[in-house]
Amino acid sequence: MSxxxxxxxxxxxxxxxxxxxxxxxxxxxxxxxxxxAAFKAFCSKKRNIxxxxxxxxxxxxxxxxxxxxxxxxxxxxxxxxxxxxKIPLLADDSETVYLTSGTTVRNSYTDLGLENVSYxxxxxxxxxxxxxxxxxxxxxxxxxxxxxxxINFLIGINYCMISGxxxxxTDMIMQRIVEIAVSIPSLVVVTLMMLVLKxxxxxxxxxxxxxxxxxxxxxARTHTLRVKDQEYILAARTQGAGKIRIIYxxxxxxxxxxxxxxxxxxxxxxxxxxxxxxFVGLGLPMGSCSLGSLISSGFDNCLLHPYKLVPPVIIxxxxxxxxxxxxxxxxxxxxPAHKR
Amino acid sequence: MKKYxxxxxxxxxxxxxxxxxxxxxxxxxxxxxxxQNEKLSPEQRALLLSKYGLDKSLPERFFIYLKNLLxxxxxxxxxxxxxxxxxxxxxxxxxxxxxxxxxxxxIGSLIGMSVGFFSALAKDSIGDKLCSVLTIIxxxxxxxxxxxxxxxxxxxxxxxxxxxxxxSHPVLSSIMPVLSYALPVAxxxxxxxxxxxxxxxxxxxxxxxxxxxxxxxxxxxxxILRNSLxxxxxVIMMLLVGLLSGSMVTEQIFSIPGIGALLTKAITANDYNVxxxxxxxxxxxxxxxxxxxxxxxxxxxxxxRVSGKG
Numbered sequence: 007m008s009x010x011x012x013x014x015x016x017x018x019x020x021x022x023x024x025x026x027x028x029x030x031x032x033x034x035x036x037x038x039x040x041x042x043a044a045f046k047a048f049c050s051k052k053r054n055i056x057x058x059x060x061x062x063x064x065x066x067x068x069x070x071x072x073x074x075x076x077x078x079x080x081x082x083x084x085x086x087x088x089x090x091x092k093i094p095l096l097a098d099d100s101e102t103v104y105l106t107s108g109t110t111v112r113n114s115y116t117d118l119g120l121e122n123v124s125y126x127x128x129x130x131x132x133x134x135x136x137x138x139x140x141x142x143x144x145x146x147x148x149x150x151x152x153x154x155x156x157i158n159f160l161i162g163i164n165y166c167m168i169s170g171x172x173x174x175x176t177d178m179i180m181q182r183i184v185e186i187a188v189s190i191p192s193l194v195v196v197t198l199m200m201l202v203l204k205x206x207x208x209x210x211x212x213x214x215x216x217x218x219x220x221x222x223x224x225x226a227r228t229h230t231l232r233v234k235d236q237e238y239i240l241a242a243r244t245q246g247a248g249k250i251r252i253i254y255x256x257x258x259x260x261x262x263x264x265x266x267x268x269x270x271x272x273x274x275x276x277x278x279x280x281x282x283x284x285f286v287g288l289g290l291p292m293g294s295c296s297l298g299s300l301i302s303s304g305f306d307n308c309l310l311h312p313y314k315l316v317p318p319v320i321i322x323x324x325x326x327x328x329x330x331x332x333x334x335x336x337x338x339x340x341x342p343a344h345k346r
Numbered sequence: 347m348k349k350y351x352x353x354x355x356x357x358x359x360x361x362x363x364x365x366x367x368x369x370x371x372x373x374x375x376x377x378x379x380x381x382q383n384e385k386l387s388p389e390q391r392a393l394l395l396s397k398y399g400l401d402k403s404l405p406e407r408f409f410i411y412l413k414n415l416l417x418x419x420x421x422x423x424x425x426x427x428x429x430x431x432x433x434x435x436x437x438x439x440x441x442x443x444x445x446x447x448x449x450x451x452x453i454g455s456l457i458g459m460s461v462g463f464f465s466a467l468a469k470d471s472i473g474d475k476l477c478s479v480l481t482i483i484x485x486x487x488x489x490x491x492x493x494x495x496x497x498x499x500x501x502x503x504x505x506x507x508x509x510x511x512x513x514s515h516p517v518l519s520s521i522m523p524v525l526s527y528a529l530p531v532a533x534x535x536x537x538x539x540x541x542x543x544x545x546x547x548x549x550x551x552x553x554x555x556x557x558x559x560x561x562x563x564x565x566x567x568x569x570i571l572r573n574s575l576x577x578x579x580x581v582i583m584m585l586l587v588g589l590l591s592g593s594m595v596t597e598q599i600f601s602i603p604g605i606g607a608l609l610t611k612a613i614t615a616n617d618y619n620v621x622x623x624x625x626x627x628x629x630x631x632x633x634x635x636x637x638x639x640x641x642x643x644x645x646x647x648x649x650x651r652v653s654g655k656g
Contacts (some may be wrong), residue, residue, distance in 0.1 A: 186368070195372070197609075197613055281488065285490065285598075286594055286610060305494055305599075309502055312498065315494070319491060322491075323491070326486035326488075327482060327486045329486075330482055330485060331482065
């Protein structure tokens with residue numbers, strides 16, 4: 007209570023008490039990085055691996071096949087129209103046609119004198135090879151979906167990390183904008199966009215971008231808010247890191263995983279939107295093809311020649327299932343608390 | 347609580363207003379007009395434009411539109427069905443879409459909830475695994491693939507059900523559309539219910555209840571079912587919004603005279619009063635559902651209404 011004892015530090019106080027290799031290794035963080043742990047968790051499930059293999063196979067085929075087949079995807083051969091699928095070594099290449107007047111079996115190859123030719127998936131009403139068209143269509147659809155997703159990803163994360171981090175009035179205004187944008191039905195906006203602009207791949211990507219970025223930004227905002235008040239952000243701020251630096255160097259890496267999961271969800275929905283547009287007749291211009299336009303023209307012919315509808319539908323189904331499985335797997339792997 | 351409700355209400359109204367504004371501008375930027383017929387002379391076209399008030403400036407038109415909208419008047423159709431009030435068109439097309447959507451929703455969510463719940467109870471059994479495979483397929487496929495599949499198999503090959511919608515057999519011809527709406531819904535609801543039920547069953551309060559000797563039906567109905575169904579209702583509400591507005595593709599495949607089909611027709615005919623009215627209906631349903639959910643949440647969870655975040 008009376009006098010404070012005064013302590014004068016000596017030289018020895020500033021020496022390391024123990025300085026060796028053991029003290030300098032950070033045993034807590036020398037373990038497994040979270041990224042590697044997530045990767046291991048992802049690979050430990052058989053169905054994740056299968057999904058990745060299917061997706062890679064589809065991508066690979068869509069890149070290679072259009073160059074390999076003898077038939078160009080847009081080459082017309084009216085003499086070889088409406089041929090049923092024919093696999094060279096299997097003998098039976100006739101098709102059964104169901105008409106209102108009865109059922110007939112016919113073989114267009116022998117009817118047209120084309121015994122030496124074979125089309126794996128058959129040909130369409132203009133004699134275009136469906137095998138090349140399917141893979142070319144998959145290529146276009148994948149391109150559209152990937153481009154739209156990447157753009158959405160970039161817009162969404164930037165928009166909402168900024169809004170979530172700054173908070174206050176900025177957040178309020180930016181969130182109202184998102185809320186309004188979300189409440190306008192996206193199908194309507196996409197359809198209108200396709201009408202206003204010239205049909206083409208670029209327009210579809212633009213339309214998907216305008217309608218798709220909100221989902222991503224809502225996710226990004228939730229995760230930014232979750233991360234924002236944690237100690238390491240505070241630590242960065244006390245050390246004088248600027249807002250931009252905190253957003254991109256501290257917040258982004260920590261919410262990246264959840265965003266990646268959302269991006270994988272986005273790809274199937276972009277593909278769905280593309281096929282939907284082609285189905286309504288607002289998709290790509292005549293001549294080019296996508297999975298959507300193949301399915302839609304297959305549907306027009308499906309009563310007489312159902313074989314035209316089957317391959318693009320199977321490719322679409324495989325693609326959608328693979329993407330959904332991967333996004334599920336990613337979610338489980340990145341978020342152990344969310345384990346099912 | 348009152349303050350929270352008022353705030354949500356104001357935000358919803360502003361949102362609705364903004365979406366009308368955006369759609370109005372977007373539609374007016376669209377090339378072409380409802381009177382694109384080449385046979386019309388410039389004078390005739392000008393006469394038509396002035397008759398419908400389309401020669402006025404854009405802001406003026408918007409205010410007139412808004413004023414009429416508040417009175418419940420959507421204007422008249424230009425080219426789809428000339429001079430027919432749009433409210434009549436809506437009256438003719440809305441019920442079928444809404445009834446089909448609602449029935450599909452009820453069927454889909456009942457199937458989804460029960461299958462999901464039993465699959466959670468029998469976690470990791472063969473049935474559960476089979477169910478998860480089926481739900482993944484149901485979630486992945488676009489609903490129009492179901493429509494195509496049903497239309498080809500049941501409609502064309504076996505001929506058991508009418509392929510196109512017939513007014514003489516409304517129930518019989520609704521089976522396929524309802525099924526193709528309901529299956530994806532069932533898949534989504536099933537998976538959500540299962541996940542919720544599994545996490546509830548592993549939660550501390552269920553373990554605690556078990557340790558107190560509560561078991562069997564009482565544990566199921568009193569603890570697990572109630573807690574796992576609450577979040578599922580949110581999902582069902584959001585799915586319902588999508589279904590009530592009808593599906594453009596499915597309605598096209600079965601040629602159902604609903605609002606989805608009406609929208610497709612209106613867009614191709616450049617009839618932008620109809621497009622605007624339908625968009626307003628979509629936005630209204632969507633925003634109303636969001637508002638309802640927010641209010642429900644505010645009642646259920648006091649934390650939300652205190653912080654004021656929806």
